[in-house]
Amino acid sequence: MKKLINAPDAVLQDALRGVEAAHGDRVRVSYDPAFIVRLDAPVQGKVGIISGGGSGHEPMHGGYVGPGMLDAACPGEVFTSPTPDQMTEATKAVDGGAGVVHIVKNYTGDVMNFDMAAELGRSEDIEVETVLTNDDVAVEDSLYTAGRRGVGVTVLVEKICGGAAEDHKSLKEVADLGRRVNSAGRSMGMALTPCITPGSGNPSFELGDDEVEIGIGIHGEPGRFREKVGPASQIAERLMTPILEDLPFSEGDRVLAFVNGMGGTPLIELYLMYGEVAKIAGEHGLSIERNLIGNFITSLEMQGCSITLLKLDDEMLRYWDAPVNTPALRWGA
Amino acid sequence: MKKLINAPDAVLQDALRGVEAAHGDRVRVSYDPAFIVRLDAPVQGKVGIISGGGSGHEPMHGGYVGPGMLDAACPGEVFTSPTPDQMTEATKAVDGGAGVVHIVKNYTGDVMNFDMAAELGRSEDIEVETVLTNDDVAVEDSLYTAGRRGVGVTVLVEKICGGAAEDHKSLKEVADLGRRVNSAGRSMGMALTPCITPGSGNPSFELGDDEVEIGIGIHGEPGRFREKVGPASQIAERLMTPILEDLPFSEGDRVLAFVNGMGGTPLIELYLMYGEVAKIAGEHGLSIERNLIGNFITSLEMQGCSITLLKLDDEMLRYWDAPVNTPALRWGA
Numbered sequence: 011m012k013k014l015i016n017a018p019d020a021v022l023q024d025a026l027r028g029v030e031a032a033h034g035d036r037v038r039v040s041y042d043p044a045f046i047v048r049l050d051a052p053v054q055g056k057v058g059i060i061s062g063g064g065s066g067h068e069p070m071h072g073g074y075v076g077p078g079m080l081d082a083a084c085p086g087e088v089f090t091s092p093t094p095d096q097m098t099e100a101t102k103a104v105d106g107g108a109g110v111v112h113i114v115k116n117y118t119g120d121v122m123n124f125d126m127a128a129e130l131g132r133s134e135d136i137e138v139e140t141v142l143t144n145d146d147v148a149v150e151d152s153l154y155t156a157g158r159r160g161v162g163v164t165v166l167v168e169k170i171c172g173g174a175a176e177d178h179k180s181l182k183e184v185a186d187l188g189r190r191v192n193s194a195g196r197s198m199g200m201a202l203t204p205c206i207t208p209g210s211g212n213p214s215f216e217l218g219d220d221e222v223e224i225g226i227g228i229h230g231e232p233g234r235f236r237e238k239v240g241p242a243s244q245i246a247e248r249l250m251t252p253i254l255e256d257l258p259f260s261e262g263d264r265v266l267a268f269v270n271g272m273g274g275t276p277l278i279e280l281y282l283m284y285g286e287v288a289k290i291a292g293e294h295g296l297s298i299e300r301n302l303i304g305n306f307i308t309s310l311e312m313q314g315c316s317i318t319l320l321k322l323d324d325e326m327l328r329y330w331d332a333p334v335n336t337p338a339l340r341w342g343a
Numbered sequence: 344m345k346k347l348i349n350a351p352d353a354v355l356q357d358a359l360r361g362v363e364a365a366h367g368d369r370v371r372v373s374y375d376p377a378f379i380v381r382l383d384a385p386v387q388g389k390v391g392i393i394s395g396g397g398s399g400h401e402p403m404h405g406g407y408v409g410p411g412m413l414d415a416a417c418p419g420e421v422f423t424s425p426t427p428d429q430m431t432e433a434t435k436a437v438d439g440g441a442g443v444v445h446i447v448k449n450y451t452g453d454v455m456n457f458d459m460a461a462e463l464g465r466s467e468d469i470e471v472e473t474v475l476t477n478d479d480v481a482v483e484d485s486l487y488t489a490g491r492r493g494v495g496v497t498v499l500v501e502k503i504c505g506g507a508a509e510d511h512k513s514l515k516e517v518a519d520l521g522r523r524v525n526s527a528g529r530s531m532g533m534a535l536t537p538c539i540t541p542g543s544g545n546p547s548f549e550l551g552d553d554e555v556e557i558g559i560g561i562h563g564e565p566g567r568f569r570e571k572v573g574p575a576s577q578i579a580e581r582l583m584t585p586i587l588e589d590l591p592f593s594e595g596d597r598v599l600a601f602v603n604g605m606g607g608t609p610l611i612e613l614y615l616m617y618g619e620v621a622k623i624a625g626e627h628g629l630s631i632e633r634n635l636i637g638n639f640i641t642s643l644e645m646q647g648c649s650i651t652l653l654k655l656d657d658e659m660l661r662y663w664d665a666p667v668n669t670p671a672l673r674w675g676a
Binding site for chain 2: 014025241282341
């Protein structure tokens with residue numbers, strides 16, 4: 011295993027030190043319990059929004075802390091759920107009296123610990139609403155999940171809820187909007203190579219020199235099937251067909267198309283994939299109103315990509331376009 | 344070789360189709376000759392800025408086309424210089440009567456072809472100034488280069504010149520500023536793994552399972568030495584020491600610190616490296632005024648990073664902070 015780290019058990023703390031050095035003018039880093047929080051939190055009267063999950067998916071979630079998106083993020087160790095005390099402290103740090111939304115990817119550990127944190131928050135008279143993301147159409151139930159896994163749509167939920175909270179929507183309105191985004195989004199991913207967690211030092215799975223895994227999870231959980239690597243156009247078909255059928259997406263739908271890199275895939279390949287996705291979307295009569303292309307929810311150095319389609323309505327579009335000022339997503343500010 | 348491509352010889356054209364599908368609302372893509380140009384080019388009275396080079400370094404340069412940065416970018420095939428006709432057509436497309444700056448990384452093919460394009464431009468009565476970047480302290484002369492290689496500082500030159508051009512500085516002012524940025528910037532890179540070009544299908548070099556190459560070039564050109572992989576703190580020292588000694592950087596200097604990923608390295612490791620860089624900079628009494636962390640000048644899926652330090656003056660700082668609106672770098676707009 012070759013990585014730019016000091017020691018496997020120091021990765022999270024060392025990376026947080028880097029975040030603090032880089033963005034200390036806009037976020038505060040708490041080391042114990044570990045969370046990253048907007049410097050101006052809590053914003054009085056604004057719904058607070060937090061998320062969290064295992065590290066190794068950067069920029070998710072710490073890179074999305076800032077005006078127009080998250081108020082705080084709780085990073086666990088690599089591919090390990092954060093603990094309830096991280097979430098509880100973050101919840102308290104961002105509560106400006108209007109309640110707090112927890113955005114939770116559907117993995118068993120995350121769900122359990124966020125549930126506990128929500129209860130602890132409520133016991134301190136903080137209103138908490140949970141928005142669960144479960145947009146991965148690849149498989150029902152998985153290595154760390156009952157039901158569908160939460161993947162790419164999480165980025166979109168965080169941005170759109172962040173915009174709505176900044177616009178002083180109520181706790182219920184922000185949470186309902188987040189749930190609507192999750193319901194209208196579908197994703198599927200694939201891998202060319204596995205990743206290696208610093209703790210294990212070993213590949214998360216084995217894959218032949220000419221094989222790809224279709225429907226991979228962001229921790230290397232098994233997908234639907236393996237096959238010989240084909241052209242990008244075929245890989246795009248393999249991901250787009252189940253996505254399009256699942257919602258289903260129909261002719262005339264306005265969508266946001268998101269091609270996400272798993273961390274180790276060159277951007278030139280992601281743009282090439284986007285060309286294939288746009289072609290297929292066009293053939294199905296979808297109108298791509300917005301797009302996002304790059305590494306936004308990753309699996310360490312895994313090579314591969316995921317595709318997310320979100321069926322847009324006017325409110326989602328408005329809050330997607332709203333100003334955002336975070337290390338990883340920034341516009342209009 | 345496993346890549347998200349259709350065919351090795353179609354990579355550039357297919358990727359350009361993706362760029363057009365994604366960003367056709369802001370750029371125009373010419374396929375033959377290949378270049379990406381601002382939709383509103385030429386901007387009358389503004390100095391035009393173009394750059395270019397082999398593909399495989401994305402988002403450089405196509406991702407930097409937009410208000411506040413480049414007017415056009417000329418992508419060659421992967422790791423292959425673009426041709427003079429690409430550069431000449433791009434030069435003509437962005438000339439708004441105030442002349443055009445060519446930002447050229449110091450590689451023999453790029454320099455030769457941009458020289459030819461500058462002459463062709465002048466023969467059509469377009470004033471052209473060339474800004475050469477050669478900030479890599481690792482080696483003197485290299486596989487594709489006489490003198491030092493142009494690497495990370497190129498991103499900073501493009502942003503700062505772009506800001507100055509938008510502020511209606513003259514051709515000479517923009518070019519002189521670009522040269523000053525290059526002179527005040529130093530970089531060095533390292534690799535954990537090689538990359539594989541689609542054309543060859545083979546790793547660009549061989550590296551042992553426990554080895555790193557210090558001083559690597561962005562096409563896998565040899566660096567200074569190889570050694571057993573050590574902790575991130577040691578790798579940061581290996582890169583920072585030659586950089587700091589070369590300018591030299593002195594106590595009290597205001598700097599921009601840029602930790603760049605080679606394409607295949609997880610963002611969590613880049614933040615961890617940034618923490619080490621900030622620590623060393625602090626020990627040397629440097630004041631980091633701005634930072635940039637992420638994949639900005641890459642080598643396909645190579646794992647590794649480079650560090651660039653730029654000694655800032657007020658004008659550089661002003662134009663670094665100026666609004667920019669490109670696919671890969673965006674703020675204040």
